[in-house]
Amino acid sequence: MTPLLQLSGLDKRFGQVVVAEALDLAVAEGEAVGIVGPNGAGKSSLFAMVSGDLKPDAGRVAFDGEDVTSRPAHQRCRAGIGRTYQVPRPFEGMTVFENVLVSASQGGGLHGRAAQQQAAEVLAECGLAGAANQRAGSLSLLQRKRLEVARGLATGPKLLLLDEVAGGLTEPEVLELVELIGRVKARGVAVVWIEHVVHALVKSVDRLLCLAGGRFIADGDPATVLADPQVLELYFGSGPEAVTIPDEEPAGGPAEGGAPASQSLPAAPGEEAAR
Numbered sequence: 001m002t003p004l005l006q007l008s009g010l011d012k013r014f015g016q017v018v019v020a021e022a023l024d025l026a027v028a029e030g031e032a033v034g035i036v037g038p039n040g041a042g043k044s045s046l047f048a049m050v051s052g053d054l055k056p057d058a059g060r061v062a063f064d065g066e067d068v069t070s071r072p073a074h075q076r077c078r079a080g081i082g083r084t085y086q087v088p089r090p091f092e093g094m095t096v097f098e099n100v101l102v103s104a105s106q107g108g109g110l111h112g113r114a115a116q117q118q119a120a121e122v123l124a125e126c127g128l129a130g131a132a133n134q135r136a137g138s139l140s141l142l143q144r145k146r147l148e149v150a151r152g153l154a155t156g157p158k159l160l161l162l163d164e165v166a167g168g169l170t171e172p173e174v175l176e177l178v179e180l181i182g183r184v185k186a187r188g189v190a191v192v193w194i195e196h197v198v199h200a201l202v203k204s205v206d207r208l209l210c211l212a213g214g215r216f217i218a219d220g221d222p223a224t225v226l227a228d229p230q231v232l233e234l235y236f237g238s239g240p241e242a243v244t245i246p247d248e249e250p251a252g253g254p255a256e257g258g259a260p261a262s263q264s265l266p267a268a269p270g271e272e273a274a275r
């Protein structure tokens with residue numbers, strides 16, 4: 001079956017900085033994929049090339065069976081690619097409802113009542129119904145992160161790209177987000193989630209990739225990737241003994257494949273940017 005998203009031979013560099021080098025990635029319909037990698041690895045740049053915000057130097061982006069490499073971002077959004085931004089970018093002076101309504105109408109192509117209904121449903125799903133009439137600029141970090149997800153969802157995506165939506169949140173807030181992403185997945189939406197809060201990813205994804213220096217250095221089930229010596233070296237600069245695994249098992253039990261869901265990478269280096 002043709003993958004929903006297919007990246008082939010993507011190259012991108014900024015001067016000497018290589019953010020993608022002959023990068024290939026296939027994401028199936030309804031699949032949930034996690035991406036980890038050190039700061040500056042090229043993770044957000046990869047999303048930008050998928051969503052149409054950044055033009056690759058070479059390579060091809062295919063979505064839903066069509067080559068979208070030269071299509072602008074708004075067309076890719078209409079085709080079903082929804083995304084969040086690492087640093088939330090709501091229209092600060094507009095209400096939460098208006099922000100999501102813009103996504104449903106401009107991004108999702110809905111009109112009138114249909115757009116309003118979509119916006120209301122997404123706000124309820126994202127736990128923002130109570131904040132619908134608040135100005136987006138007045139939201140807390142958790143609410144801003146939820147609004148990012150809501151704006152992405154309101155476009156009616158087949159693929160949702162999440163860029164560090166858990167960064168900076170408290171543990172209970174992260175768990176709320178994991179539940180929300182679980183509901184999105186259950187609707188058949190494919191998810192690609194870049195995240196430094198690895199235990200959230202492990203609970204949510206079928207497959208984990210590690211990006212470093214513009215290349216995927218590991219790709220497989222989350223437990224295997226998190227035990228990969230190259231991945232450990234990148235994050236800890238030493239062997240597996242550096243990984244802290246709390247004694248108690250978190251609610252929901254261990255992740256498939258035996259990885260402790262509470263296993264986490266060190267203080268997320270990229271989270272500062274998301275604050």
Ligand SMILES: Nc1ncnc2c1ncn2[C@@H]1O[C@H](COP(=O)(O)OP(=O)(O)OP(=O)(O)O)[C@@H](O)[C@H]1O
Pocket residue numbers: 014017019037038039040041042043044045046086269270273
């Ligand atoms: N528009 C740009 N112009 C020049 N350099 C850029 C641009 N965008 C990104 N870069 C550089 O490319 C590299 C990769 O950036 P990117 O934001 O994709 O990394 P990342 O993996 O998302 O990192 P983080 O975990 O910190 O979010 C960084 O060195 C960054 O400074």
Ligand SMILES: [Mg+2]
Pocket residue numbers: 043044045086270
């Ligand atoms: Mg980033």
